[in-house]
Amino acid sequence: MDMTRHSRSNLAGVLRQHGINPTHQRIEIARALFARFEHLSADQILALVNEGHPETSRATVYNTLNLFVQRGLIREVIVDPSKVFYDPNTQPHYHIYDVRTGRLADIDADSVRVTGLPDLPPGMVTEGVDIILRVRSAAPESEAAVQGAA
Amino acid sequence: MDMTRHSRSNLAGVLRQHGINPTHQRIEIARALFARFEHLSADQILALVNEGHPETSRATVYNTLNLFVQRGLIREVIVDPSKVFYDPNTQPHYHIYDVRTGRLADIDADSVRVTGLPDLPPGMVTEGVDIILRVRSAAPESEAAVQGAA
DNA sequence: ATGCGAATTAGACACAGTCCAATTGCTGGA
DNA sequence: TCCAGCAATTGGACTGTGTCTAATTCGCAT
Secondary structure (H helix, E strand, O other): OOOOOOOHHHHHHHHHHOOOOOOHHHHHHHHHHHHHOOOEEHHHHHHHHOOOOOOOOHHHHHHHHHHHHHOOOOEEEEEEOOEEEEEOOOOOEEEEEEOOOOOEEEEEOOOOEEEOOOOOOOOEEEEEEEEEEEEEEOOOOOOOOOOOOO | OOOOOOOHHHHHHHHHHOOOOOOHHHHHHHHHHHHHOOOEEHHHHHHHHOOOOOOOOHHHHHHHHHHHHHOOOOEEEEEEOOEEEEEOOOOOEEEEEEOOOOOEEEEEOOOOEEEOOOOOOOOEEEEEEEEEEEEEEOOOOOOOOOOOOO
């Protein structure tokens, strides 16, 4: 019996707790996210789950990730216009994003305080507050690729 | 001579101040954004600029918006995984986003205070801080479309 | 074994955004 | 006025992410 922290049996339990029928594919997808505990794109997850011999289709990966998000098992992180990242950490926290490298890291929510956010219009509810600190290396970027005017 | 606030001649001046050669197409694109002073997607801008008789291609709209962003004339707002919004307001401010309707509105930065953000790794520079307040109507959403497990 | 609903699948599709080679159009000389 | 040169624009092909659909397979209870 595999008793590592993110064993299949443990993950099956977690899925059930979220009202998700734990199939083989769903467990493997959950494992890709929770074993690494990193921000991954759908594409990366598809590749991870299928290394060795392919066993999960692209449609299933997308279906499953959307299901996990709906059930509150994981979070979407929208920082890059070209792809969504999936975040196994559902604790309140924020993100720091390197716009050059695409690297995404967590900022613990405990230390951060936000005040002065406006009252919501009546009948509105907060889904969440995203804070994204966009950073880059101070070294001047090569301007070669900039399509110029002037 | 048209002296309204966002007349072509005024806009041409603004473009020049940002080192952008003010061509006809660029002025019309700037006008779509600055006259309305709203968050618009590339698609919406393409449609606005070409209502009446078409005069600007899709490639030019994308080229121009990217150029405006590089030159600091407008900002990108990344809140929706499916498309980028362009924001003519470059003053520091944050956003409130209705996840159901896709409606995007500004939050004035003056009233908001954020403390406790971590120090940056050495050699890193902040590009910007995005705060997105994700909200929805409190009315329970129809669950009809939810692909279920359980 | 069989039947049945749920899950998965391949592949077509939709759509935002990029790329490229060809054309257009402006500007500044001669 | 004509022309050369260069920037801007263009259509259309292309890429990549994500969705949809109809058909198949899986797992389970009987």
